[in-house]
Ligand SMILES: Nc1ncnc2c1ncn2[C@@H]1O[C@H](COP(=O)(O)OP(=O)(O)OP(=O)(O)O)[C@@H](O)[C@H]1O
Ligand SMILES: CC(C)(CO)[C@@H](O)C(=O)[O-]
C-alpha cells in the first residue's frame with residue numbers, strides 16, 4: 001500500500017493508473033478508523049480497481065477549537081488496518097499542504113441548499129469546510145466513485161448536491177451505517193465515552209427505532225413524536241442537541257408529497273456529541 005503525503009506524488013500515481021485504464025474509488029476519512037470506515041472500503045473495492053483512502057483531520061470543518069484539538073490521530077494503526085483490507089493508497093497530507101496560506105483566504109465551496117440548515121445551523125461553517133475539502137480531494141484524486149456513510153446523512157445529501165451543481169463526473173455511493181451489537185452507530189467520537197456512558201449510548205438508536213415504529217403505524221404529529229423522543233433521551237441521561245423529522249430527500253419539513261422521512265438526532269453524552277438517523281417509507 002502506498003502512503004502519500006503530497007499532491008504532486010498523488011497526481012503522478014493517479015495519472016499512471018488512469019493511463020492503465022483503472023477505475024478509481026475514493027473514501028474520504030478523518031482517520032481513527034473503525035468497522036464503519038471498513039464498510040466504505042469494501043464497498044469501494046467492489047466498485048473499482050483501485051481504492052484510495054484519504055486521512056485528513058480537516059481544520060476547516062471544525063466549529064469548535066477544542067473539538068479539533070481533541071480529535072484522535074492514529075495514522076500508523078489506520079495504515080495497518082487499510083493494508084490488511086487491500087487498499088492501494090492512503091493519502092495523508094499535512095494541514096499546511098492542503099491550506100498553504102491558512103484558512104482565512106482559502107477559496108471555498110458552499111452548498112446553500114443544505115449548508116445552513118439542521119447540523120449546519122448548529123455548527124456554523126462546518127459544511128462549507130466539508131464541501132471545500134471534499135471538492136479538493138475530488139480534484140486531486142479524480143475518482144470515478146466515492147463512498148460516504150449514511151450515518152452523516154446531511155453530509156451525504158450535501159455532497160450529492162455539490163456533485164450535481166458542480167458537474168463532477170463521480171458516482172456518490174451512500175453506505176448503510178455500521179452498528180455495534182447493541183445498536184450504537186460506530187463513530188470515532190465513541191472513544192470519548194466512559195464505560196458507563198457507553199452503556200447508555202445505544203438509547204440514541206432505540207429512540208430512533210421507536211419514532212420509526214410510530215411513523216410506520218400512521219402517526220404524523222411530528223411535534224408530539226419529537227417531544228416524546230427528547231424526553232426518552234433525557235430520561236436515559238443523554239442531552240438532545242437536535243432532533244428533527246424531515247423529508248428524506250429535501251431535508252425540509254414533511255409535506256403531503258413526502259414519500260420518505262428521515263429522523264435526525266444529535267445528543268451529548270459526557271464529552272461526546274453523538275449523531276444518528278433512521279429513514280421511514282411513508283407510502284407503506
Ligand atoms: N458507523 C458508520 N457506518 C458507516 N459509515 C460511517 C460510520 N461512521 C462513519 N462513517 C463514514 O466514514 C466517513 C468518514 O467519517 P469520519 O472519519 O468522520 O468518521 P466518524 O467515525 O464519523 O468520526 P466522527 O466521530 O468525526 O463523526 C464518512 O463518510 C462517514 O459517514
Ligand atoms: C467527508 C470528510 C472526510 C471530510 O473531511 C468528513 O466530513 C467525514 O469524516 O465525514
Ligand code: BAL
Pocket residue numbers: 061062152
Ligand atoms: N463525520 C463528520 C465529521 C465531523 O463531525 O466533523
